[in-house]
């Protein structure tokens with residue numbers, strides 16, 4: 001449908017990390033009259049999957065073109081982005097360095113274990129602001145003779161967001177092949193790149209979809225502006241002179257804060273695992289699915305009929321003992 005348009009765009013080079021489209025499947029859950037579909041980016045090819053691989057296709061291509069030999073990124077200790085950056089770096093024979101806030105962990109469960117298996121150097125920066133620590137470590141690595149390439153938090157810059165610009169069309173094509181069209185698209189939002197890419201692509205539709213981002217980060221009044229800015233940068237980069245369609249971000253499902261489960265988010269993890277055999281994560285997607293459940297159960301007449309929730313991965317975090325202890329409380 002959009003094939004010739006996409007082929008005409010000046011899309012920067014990327015390295016293939018996806019192994020083809022991810023599955024799009026209908027949920028068995030009955031939360032109302034509407035049909036719910038999962039777009040399964042938890043099933044991407046490498047490192048136990050997740051949304052970051054679509055961003056890393058572009059970011060790693062740039063790193064290689066700059067002849068980098070070391071990749072630095074940052075994130076929370078259970079960062080899925082850091083895990084996937086570490087494993088892809090290792091696969092490309094680049095040295096992965098992950099900068100985390102606070103003290104050196106004493107437990108290495110979940111993503112931290114996978115970071116270690118990927119051979120990442122994990123540097124805890126204490127109270128030092130993460131950005132500042134990343135700059136300092138980059139300078140130190142340069143003085144040791146490395147050529148570092150820095151990937152921002154969550155891989156969310158214009159290049160990374162391009163991954164989700166393209167993913168949007170993957171979804172439309174798959175739905176069309178299955179004989180239906182989505183009305184509403186929902187995803188969880190952290191560092192903003194995933195939603196920004198989807199919004200930029202939505203701008204190309206004559207009748208844009210309703211797009212809802214579920215904010216999982218406590219202090220992000222500016223998240224809407226951040227998404228808009230990044231989406232506009234994506235359109236600029238591709239020389240597409242479109243204005244952005246409106247979109248919504250809800251902060252109603254964060255609960256006590258980033259990385260802290262809510263009773264609703266923990267219960268949907270178990271419900272979805274038992275009904276659809278799909279694992280959502282405690283930090284991002286379970287809060288997004290809690291929002292989907294709430295919206296569907298409201299049974300608003302205005303609410304559209306075909307809803308897609310974009311599963312952005314993150315499952316390994318439940319093997320962190322804080323998260324599995326919480327989940328066991330609901331079994």
Ligand SMILES: Cc1ncc(COP(=O)(O)O)c(C=O)c1O
Pocket residue numbers: 050051079080081154156188189190191192193194195281284285312313314315
């Ligand atoms: C599993 C998962 N879902 C969603 C997100 C949010 O994506 P973004 O940071 O692009 O907003 C992240 C980000 O780290 C994630 O790890």
